[in-house]
Amino acid sequence: MAIPSPLLSFAIVVAVLLLPSPSLAGDPELLQDICVADITSTMKVNGFPCKATVTEDDFYFKGLANPGNTNNTYGSVVTGANVEKVPGLNTLGVSLSRIDYAPGGLNPPHTHPRATEIVFVLQGTLDVGFITTGNKLIAKTITAGDVFVFPRGLVHFQKNNEDVPAAVISAFNSQLPGTQSLPMTLFAATPEVPNYVLTKAFQVGSKEVEKIKSRLAQKKS
Structure with a gap:
């Protein structure tokens, strides 16, 4: 069997290094203009199959306009605008959520296995943070107009320590980022x-x- 030359071996290594890493990628790239999700389909695919009939309402959602009901154990509520609410997001690799916090409310430690999250504070003041795999806490107090990033897959939280409500808009680089609440x-x-x-x-x-x-x-x- 022929032994590859050093130059060929080097070229192969460079080619491999230049390939996009699946572990760093977000949702798959588009293969067409749109693929509006057929939420009712029983077909099992990595995402949702495309439906044949499309309307403007498949790309529209008004559910983030008003505060959510924070009358629960943690004093916070997440209202998602993901592919399950906006079928037109299917294959586009983005989604939003609104998170509302009662005074003293907590969005408990959780992770998003499929997305990085960036929050924009609509109102109030929050103590936020994430923990690296080296067990280091990265934390900050943020207020209206501020932005903070939670890297993909890392445990993070938000806590309203004020006596007034708070709210943020969260953006994700996934149509359905998934959430794993550690306590639950x-x-x-x-x-x-x-x-x-x-x-x-x-x-x-x-x-x-x-x-x-x-x-x-x-x-x-």
Whole structure:
């Protein structure tokens, strides 16, 4: 078998390095002008299949105009404008959300596995932050007109420590970024994460784990 020359080997390495990394890419690139999502389709694909009949309403959503109801356990609510609400976003690789916070409200630690998030503060003041894989907290207090970025996949949070409501608009480089809330993921999964896993991970007793599970089960229902 012929051995590649050093020049050929070098060319192959350079070509590989210049290829876009799947781990860094966002949603797939477009292959056509539009592909409005058929939300009702039973076909399983990586995204949504395109529907045949398209109207202007497939590209329109008014749900971010008004504050959401923050009367819940955490005192915050996320209103999404993703492909499930705006079918025309299918294959476009972008989406928005509005997040409203009651006084003292918290958007608890969570991740978006498929997107980087950038928030623009509409009103109020928030303490925000994310944690790197090196376990370093990057945190800042932001106020109306400010922008802050949460890198893709990293655990992050927002907390309103003021006595007035706050709100932000969040933008994502994905049509459906996905959200994994750490409390709900760990303590309210179906089937349950075994207690022996949680007691060992958090160095607490089974009573504490059951107490958290019961409270989050009530929130889930």
